[in-house]
Amino acid sequence: MDQLLEIDLKVGPLSNVEPILMQSAFEAVIQDEERFTDVKLNVNVVPIKVKCELCGVVSEVHNYVFRCENGHPTNNIIQGDELVIEKVRFSN
Numbered sequence: 473m474d475q476l477l478e479i480d481l482k483v484g485p486l487s488n489v490e491p492i493l494m495q496s497a498f499e500a501v502i503q504d505e506e507r508f509t510d511v512k513l514n515v516n517v518v519p520i521k522v523k524c525e526l527c528g529v530v531s532e533v534h535n536y537v538f539r540c541e542n543g544h545p546t547n548n549i550i551q552g553d554e555l556v557i558e559k560v561r562f563s564n
């Protein structure tokens with residue numbers, strides 16, 4: 473039977489998820505479940521990205537300054553507020 477080995481989570485800085493807290497919550501849960509004790513959780517933090525409505529450029533947001541790289545202010549977030557399971561791996 474296939475065994476769950478690993479879970480990859482994709483977390484954006486705007487998701488209100490603290491990666492370290494997520495990790496320790498996960499470990500607390502799997503401690504009580506024998507079949508999950510070897511499961512590994514990988515929390516991957518992705519950068520915030522905005523797409524400018526004026527010039528259409530996609531830019532990474534640094535220090536929560538929501539501007540495109542041409543200096544236009546924008547709140548059109550296309551990445552950075554997600555909390556998704558990106559991948560799960562099973563043994564064969």
Ligand SMILES: [Zn+2]
Nearest residue numbers: 524527540544
């Ligand atoms: Zn722009």
